[in-house]
Amino acid sequence: xxxxxxxxxxxxxxxxxxxxxxxxxxxxxxxxxxxxxxxxxxxxxxxxxxxxxxxxxxxxxxxxxxxxxxxxxxxxxxxxxxxxxxxxxxxxxxxxxxxxxxxxxxxxxxxxxxxxxxxxxxxxxxxxxxxxxxxxxxxxxxxxxxxxxxxxxxxxxxxxxxxxxxxxxxxxxxxxxxxxxxxxxxxxxxxxxxxxxxxxxxxxxxxxxxxxxxxxxxxxxxxxxxxxxxxxxxxxxxxxxxxxxxxxxxxxxxxxxxxxxxxxxxxxxxxxxxxxxxxxxx
Amino acid sequence: xxxxxxxxxxxxxxxxxxxxxxxxxxxxxxxxxxxxxxxxxxxxxxxxxxxxxxxxxxxxxxxxxxxxxxxxxxxxxxxxxxxxxxxxxxxxxxxxxxxxxxxxxxxxxxxxxxxxxxxxxxxxxxxxxxxxxxxxxxxxxxxxxxxxxxxxxxxxxxxxxxxxxxxxxxxxxxxxxxxxxxxxxxxxxxxxxxxxxxxxxxxxxxxxxxxxxxxxxxxxxxxxxxxxxxxxxxxxxxxxxxxxxxxxxxxxxxxxxxxxxxxxxxxxxxxxxxxxxxxxxxxxxxxxxxxxxxxxxxxxxxxxxxxxxxxxxxxxxxxxxxxx
Numbered sequence: 001x002x003x004x005x006x007x008x009x010x011x012x013x014x015x016x017x018x019x020x021x022x023x024x025x026x027x028x029x030x031x032x033x034x035x036x037x038x039x040x041x042x043x044x045x046x047x048x049x050x051x052x053x054x055x056x057x058x059x060x061x062x063x064x065x066x067x068x069x070x071x072x073x074x075x076x077x078x079x080x081x082x083x084x085x086x087x088x089x090x091x092x093x094x095x096x097x098x099x100x101x102x103x104x105x106x107x108x109x110x111x112x113x114x115x116x117x118x119x120x121x122x123x124x125x126x127x128x129x130x131x132x133x134x135x136x137x138x139x140x141x142x143x144x145x146x147x148x149x150x151x152x153x154x155x156x157x158x159x160x161x162x163x164x165x166x167x168x169x170x171x172x173x174x175x176x177x178x179x180x181x182x183x184x185x186x187x188x189x190x191x192x193x194x195x196x197x198x199x200x201x202x203x204x205x206x207x208x209x210x211x212x213x214x215x216x217x218x219x220x221x222x223x224x225x226x227x228x229x230x231x232x233x234x235x236x237x238x239x240x241x242x243x244x245x246x247x248x249x250x251x252x253x254x255x256x257x258x259x260x261x262x263x264x265x266x267x268x269x270x271x272x273x274x275x276x277x278x279x280x281x282x
Numbered sequence: 283x284x285x286x287x288x289x290x291x292x293x294x295x296x297x298x299x300x301x302x303x304x305x306x307x308x309x310x311x312x313x314x315x316x317x318x319x320x321x322x323x324x325x326x327x328x329x330x331x332x333x334x335x336x337x338x339x340x341x342x343x344x345x346x347x348x349x350x351x352x353x354x355x356x357x358x359x360x361x362x363x364x365x366x367x368x369x370x371x372x373x374x375x376x377x378x379x380x381x382x383x384x385x386x387x388x389x390x391x392x393x394x395x396x397x398x399x400x401x402x403x404x405x406x407x408x409x410x411x412x413x414x415x416x417x418x419x420x421x422x423x424x425x426x427x428x429x430x431x432x433x434x435x436x437x438x439x440x441x442x443x444x445x446x447x448x449x450x451x452x453x454x455x456x457x458x459x460x461x462x463x464x465x466x467x468x469x470x471x472x473x474x475x476x477x478x479x480x481x482x483x484x485x486x487x488x489x490x491x492x493x494x495x496x497x498x499x500x501x502x503x504x505x506x507x508x509x510x511x512x513x514x515x516x517x518x519x520x521x522x523x524x525x526x527x528x529x530x531x532x533x534x535x536x537x538x539x540x541x542x543x544x545x546x547x548x549x550x551x552x553x554x555x556x557x558x559x560x561x562x563x564x565x566x567x568x569x570x571x572x573x574x575x576x577x578x579x580x581x582x583x584x585x586x587x588x589x590x591x592x593x594x595x596x597x598x599x600x601x602x603x604x605x606x
Binding site: 075076077078079081082084085086087134135136138139142164165166168169170171172173174175176177178180181182183184185187188202203204206207208209210211212224225226227231232235236238240241244245249253254255 | 457468504506517531
């Protein structure tokens, strides 16, 4: 008995000695896949085309021409205006998120080029407090829309968010109005806005800027909806159908224009931009 | 209407009932009864003041949801004349929790939009507990566009636990419907006055809540998520709703302080449900006061003002020398 236990331990020790994290299990097909290969493949499973969530930085690397991205608004930080504490203090949650991501908030905003065409860009970061929208995220999205307006640029927003940030209360809710109003001005000036939905895009982010694109693109399999599946199940006391609120479901119901795989995203954005550019107010 | 009472209203109501009994006994002959009535009235006044000057945010939430609280259609009768309801989104169906129509406010023709809750079980089901579907928001937008076209100001009344979270609602694009209203209301070329009359529940409330003047009844609430929902997500315990309500600061004075609303409409002693008529009178006066100055404002100025109002909401720390 003791020997067996000992041997078991020995085996597991040996397992750990394999360079850590070189192999990962795909969340969807459960196959063991080689991490560097997945990374080369833009974090898409080479076996089943499952799209892993990726941090905002990588997203920018994947769609913006190298060396063209210029960030703005990175100095903005959230304020604990409500003095909010749940099981943890909001200020501590913010500290943790900053430490984890090395960034001050849940969205990166800036200008950059896509196959030579300049765009204003905002990319939400799910790693930072679930990409939730508080005052700073709302402000940075609005500023990006205003930069697009002033510089006559198309706007692209990548969403990845659980919704409005509860810890900032009603001020978070108001960011939905703020961002949508800024997009209204962009629309009035006939400047294009392309919204890209990634996994997940729900709640107050879905119910504001994310669903307001002139063209709306979704990544395959992304969860997109207003209410979370758990809330719906509790409300209607029914099991939800397979694939409910996934990108394919939204396409079928007419809520998105297309589903585009990550590998084709940059080229697709570039093509659409060329159809829509030059339409700004003259 | 069957009168119902919240726990913290109980001591007041018990004393009031005793007062009623005493008053019935009082035939003007017994000096002792008169004295007793006087004492009791004083006591009621004192207790009511004590209770209502120390309401917790959770108690205010309960008042906002009070089963006897006046709803949209009550205020239609109390504050407006010649109401004509308009139905349907012209695409899918009519959504009863969201009511739209023409109405006259002191001679001023307006378009009125708001959520309607039900009073009894049948009504509650018919009105879907005040939770609109996408077609409700699209009906509201259709009617708002008509208001713009015919230069009628818009008044909206918010009273909803939230947009309906259902399968059909998701299939028909609940999030798109809400988002579209936010965008369109932000630049609708006619004055918009918003009044939160009860529950302002999340995106489902805001979807008819973008306007030039935002009013809130004294005992109404306006929040990003219901206290129960917040408690369930952050504490994993709906029993923490009371704490969540405190934390989120969802009352009219809180939101006035944060610049989310413009004015607070005082309610009658003990809350709007204790005196519908008085609540209606105050609301009507507040609506007129908010609306009249907007009517003479040039549209570009009105829209710039509306844009700035929402543009400036939020709490942000910018380091010195920051670009934005």
